[in-house]
Amino acid sequence: MNNKRATKRALLTSVMALVMCVVMLVGTTFAWFTDTASTGVNKIQAGNLDIELEMKNASGGWDKAEGKTLQFKKAAGHEGEEVLWEPGCRYELPELRIVNKGNLALKYKITVNGVTGDAKLLKAIDFTAKMGGTEIALDSLNDAILPSGAAPTLAGEAVGETAPITIKGVMKTTAGNEYQGLSIDGIGITVVATQYTYEKDSIDDQYDANANATIQVNKDNIQDYLDGKYGSIDGMTLVLAEGNYGRIEFGRATAYAGSNTKYYCGGNESNPAAIKKDIADHPNGGAGKREYVRSMSNVTLKAADGAAVTINGLVAFGGQVNSTKWYSRDFVADRDMSATENNNICYWIGQRWSNITFEGLTFTGGVNIEAYGNKDTLIDNVKFDNCKFNVDDTNANAYCIRLTVDGNTARANNLVVTNCEFTDGTTAVLTDGMPNVTVTDSTFSGLVRHAINPMMNELPNAPGYGKITVTGNTFKNMSTKADKGTILRMGEVGAGAVFTIKNNTATEGITLANSIKVNSLADGITYDISGNNWGGLTASHTRLDG
Incomplete structure (x- = not known):
C-alpha cells in the first residue's frame, strides 16, 4: 500500500x-x-538607438558636449577677451558632430534652444550653419545617420557620425538701441533623434516612417519653435517645461523656412523678400494682396512629466488679418499692425492642420481658433487630452475651447476632448462648422451658459452634423442662466447625423433649461442615447431622452 x-x-x-x-x-x-x-x-x-553630441577641443580631439554651455569663440590671439555683440559682428561656436552610438539608423534634428545671458538678444541675431565645407540653413540641420558599417542608400545619409558642424551667429545690422547692454555668453544646442526608415522588417523599411521626435521647450522659446525658427515642427512633440506661459499665437505665418508657409502676392506664388519689396514700392498703398498658407501636421504640445504648465490663452486664425486681435504683426513682411502703419496693413492667412494635440496643459485663458472666408483652410483632427481650463467668466465671450469655421470656404473636420476638466467660463466647448465632435470622460462645473455647444450657423453651405459623441462626462454647478443654459446645445440637425450620448451624469447644482436642446431634428438621424442621469433635466425633443 x-x-x-x-x-x-x-x-x-x-x-x-x-x-x-x-x-x-x-x-x-x-x-x-x-x-x-x-x-x-x-x-x-532589441535594437539600440543612442546618439552623442560631441564638441572639438583645443587639441583637435572630440569631447562630450552633453550638459555643457557652448561658448562663442574670439579670433586667434584674442581668446581671453569678452564677447561683445554689436550690429554686424560674427561669432562662431565650437565645431560639433553627432555620433550614432547605437546599432539602429536614426534621423536627427539640431536646434538652438538655450542661452546663457539675455534671451531677448537672440531676436537680434541670425544663426547660420556649415556642415563640412557646405553652408546650410540652420533649420536644415536634420538628416540621417546610419550605424557604423552600414551602407548608405540615399544622399545625405552619414555613417557613424556627421561631418563637423559649425554654427555662427550674426547680429542684425538693423538691431536698435534696445539691445545695448544685453549679453549672451553661451548657447545651448539640442539634438533630437528618432528611428529612421533603413532597417527592414518582414515586409519593408516603412514601419517607423512616422516616428515622432520630442524637444524640450520653455516659456521663453516656445513661440520661436512654433514659428519654425529652428526648423519644421511637423512630426514633433514639444514638451513644455514648468512655468506660466503667456498667450500663444498658434499657426502664425512667418518668413522662416521651417514654418512650412506658402506665400502669395497679387494671386501669384511669391517669397518674403519679394513681398517686402512690393510693399516698399507702394508706400501710399496699393501693394498686391498678401496671402500666406501655414501648414502643420502631427504636432503635439504636452506638459513635461510632473510639471505644472499654465497657458494664458491660445489664438489661431484663418482669414483677413487687419488688427492685433489675432496675430501681433505681419511676421512675413516684418510689419507692425499698429496705427503707425497707414497703408498695406492687412493680409490673408490660411491654416492647413492635421493631427494637432494638446496634452496635460492648464489654460487660464481660452483657446480661440477661428477661420472664415479662406479657401486654403482645413483644420483636421484637433485633440485636447488631460487638459484643465480655468477661464474667468466675467467676459461674456470667455469660452474655454472655441473652434469655429464657416464650414464652406474654410473647413474643419474633427475635434476630440478627452479626460479634461472645465472650471468656470461661459461655454466649455463651442464649435461651429465642425461636423464631428467627441467629448468623453470630462468634468464640467461653474459654467454660465452651455457645457458643449456644437453649432452649424452657416447652413446650408456648412457640411452639417456628422458624429456627435458625448460619453462618460460629469456636470455640476451650472445654474447661472437657467432659462437658457443646457448641457448639450445644437442647431438644425439634418439627416445623416449620428448621436452617441451615453453614461453622462448631472450632479448637484444643475438648474438648466434642458439636458439636450436642438433647433430642429430631421428624419434619418441615428440615435444611441442611454444610461444618462440628467438630474431631472429633460431634452427639448423626446427622441433625445435617454
Missing part, C-alpha cells in the same frame, strides 16, 4: 513539474519587449 502511494505521489510530482515547465515556456515566448529572449536556437534582440 505504501509503495503504491509513493508511486502515485512521484507520478503527480512529475506531472506538475512538466506543467510548470510548459507555463514558463509560454510566459517567455509571449514577452512583449525585451533586450534578449531565446527559446531553442531562436533569438530576439
Whole structure:
C-alpha cells in the first residue's frame, strides 16, 4: 500500500513539474519587449538607438558636449577677451558632430534652444550653419545617420557620425538701441533623434516612417519653435517645461523656412523678400494682396512629466488679418499692425492642420481658433487630452475651447476632448462648422451658459452634423442662466447625423433649461442615447431622452 502511494505521489510530482515547465515556456515566448529572449536556437534582440553630441577641443580631439554651455569663440590671439555683440559682428561656436552610438539608423534634428545671458538678444541675431565645407540653413540641420558599417542608400545619409558642424551667429545690422547692454555668453544646442526608415522588417523599411521626435521647450522659446525658427515642427512633440506661459499665437505665418508657409502676392506664388519689396514700392498703398498658407501636421504640445504648465490663452486664425486681435504683426513682411502703419496693413492667412494635440496643459485663458472666408483652410483632427481650463467668466465671450469655421470656404473636420476638466467660463466647448465632435470622460462645473455647444450657423453651405459623441462626462454647478443654459446645445440637425450620448451624469447644482436642446431634428438621424442621469433635466425633443 505504501509503495503504491509513493508511486502515485512521484507520478503527480512529475506531472506538475512538466506543467510548470510548459507555463514558463509560454510566459517567455509571449514577452512583449525585451533586450534578449531565446527559446531553442531562436533569438530576439532589441535594437539600440543612442546618439552623442560631441564638441572639438583645443587639441583637435572630440569631447562630450552633453550638459555643457557652448561658448562663442574670439579670433586667434584674442581668446581671453569678452564677447561683445554689436550690429554686424560674427561669432562662431565650437565645431560639433553627432555620433550614432547605437546599432539602429536614426534621423536627427539640431536646434538652438538655450542661452546663457539675455534671451531677448537672440531676436537680434541670425544663426547660420556649415556642415563640412557646405553652408546650410540652420533649420536644415536634420538628416540621417546610419550605424557604423552600414551602407548608405540615399544622399545625405552619414555613417557613424556627421561631418563637423559649425554654427555662427550674426547680429542684425538693423538691431536698435534696445539691445545695448544685453549679453549672451553661451548657447545651448539640442539634438533630437528618432528611428529612421533603413532597417527592414518582414515586409519593408516603412514601419517607423512616422516616428515622432520630442524637444524640450520653455516659456521663453516656445513661440520661436512654433514659428519654425529652428526648423519644421511637423512630426514633433514639444514638451513644455514648468512655468506660466503667456498667450500663444498658434499657426502664425512667418518668413522662416521651417514654418512650412506658402506665400502669395497679387494671386501669384511669391517669397518674403519679394513681398517686402512690393510693399516698399507702394508706400501710399496699393501693394498686391498678401496671402500666406501655414501648414502643420502631427504636432503635439504636452506638459513635461510632473510639471505644472499654465497657458494664458491660445489664438489661431484663418482669414483677413487687419488688427492685433489675432496675430501681433505681419511676421512675413516684418510689419507692425499698429496705427503707425497707414497703408498695406492687412493680409490673408490660411491654416492647413492635421493631427494637432494638446496634452496635460492648464489654460487660464481660452483657446480661440477661428477661420472664415479662406479657401486654403482645413483644420483636421484637433485633440485636447488631460487638459484643465480655468477661464474667468466675467467676459461674456470667455469660452474655454472655441473652434469655429464657416464650414464652406474654410473647413474643419474633427475635434476630440478627452479626460479634461472645465472650471468656470461661459461655454466649455463651442464649435461651429465642425461636423464631428467627441467629448468623453470630462468634468464640467461653474459654467454660465452651455457645457458643449456644437453649432452649424452657416447652413446650408456648412457640411452639417456628422458624429456627435458625448460619453462618460460629469456636470455640476451650472445654474447661472437657467432659462437658457443646457448641457448639450445644437442647431438644425439634418439627416445623416449620428448621436452617441451615453453614461453622462448631472450632479448637484444643475438648474438648466434642458439636458439636450436642438433647433430642429430631421428624419434619418441615428440615435444611441442611454444610461444618462440628467438630474431631472429633460431634452427639448423626446427622441433625445435617454
